[in-house]
Amino acid sequence: MGTNDRYTTPGTYIIQNTDKLVTNSSYHRDYTRGGKTGSLGEWQNFAGWHSQNGESYISVLLNVPYDADPEGMRPALAETGTIMDWVFDTYTIAPALDTTQPITEVRVAYSTQTDTVMLYPADNMMTLLPAAGGAALTEPVFNVPDELAAPIKQGDVVGTVTLTIQGEVIGTADLIAGSDVSRNQVLYTLSRVSLFFSGTYFKVVIALTLFVVGCYGIYIAGRVLLASRKTR
Incomplete structure (x- = not known):
């Protein structure tokens, strides 16, 4: 038989998807794109992929007991739906910094052109942020010298900024000089x-x-x- 030959079997078959988050059921969620179910005795597991409004997440739940589901059928799916509803309602993936706006400034020595130079973040630090408040809730911690010596070139890395939310570090970005400064x-x-x-x-x-x-x-x-x- 050639490589293009196919085997066909007459009849009608029903292929059942155990991921009820993507089927027409009480567990259905529009944002779920797929996943893998699994059972171990009195527990159920689920790993899923969820996407909505350009934001994608991977969820993994292990050892979910049956009593977590009021219907007692798909506890891992019920818990996943509850958690992902909360995630999409509570958080958003957005830039924590604006690379087009200065975030701080530092004094400049040996120049008559200017007394200070504005510093810009080199990265927008795309991250998971609260949907209400967003980047405004972050607290910056700057690591920059008290003074810079001219000459300075636009784009020179002169320090860093670390962002935190409620004491939790979410990332660090370089700070760059926003303009050239000549030396006198x-x-x-x-x-x-x-x-x-x-x-x-x-x-x-x-x-x-x-x-x-x-x-x-x-x-x-x-x-x-x-x-x-x-x-x-």
């Missing part, structure tokens, strides 16, 4: 000179110089005193 060479040079004169190295040099000058002064004074005694 005069300010930079003056700052380096000031730093040198206020630095430990300069203080040590001054102390050693004063010590040497003092020793030399004592030496000269001693020579003068010795010479005056000899002339007497």
Whole structure:
């Protein structure tokens, strides 16, 4: 027989789907796309795929007792429907950050162009958020320096922001500079000179110089005193 030959059997067959979430039953949910049922004695299990309004979830329930279902037939399916109804009503998958809007700013040194530079999140951090309130409920924790030294290039990564909801971390994103900032060479040079004169190295040099000058002064004074005694 060739590879294109087919076997056919006459008759009518009924294929039953045990996933009642996708069939016309009391368990039906429009958002359920498929799943796998399973039973172990007094327990039932279910793994499902659910999608609605562009949001998709995978659910897995194990060891669900029969008394979880008022009808006593499909406890894992009944529990899955209850849980996923709550998930779709309570949460949404949305951006926690807006990459087009600055989230904070930081001071800039050695520039006459600006005193600060605005920082933008590098990622919108798409995540699971409460449907009521959304990103407004997040609390940002910034990890950025107190001051940045010019020059700065737009897009430079200068820190991070970590978002939390009720103390639970939901993610961390890089913070990037929103614009170029040029360096004023005069300010930079003056700052380096000031730093040198206020630095430990300069203080040590001054102390050693004063010590040497003092020793030399004592030496000269001693020579003068010795010479005056000899002339007497």
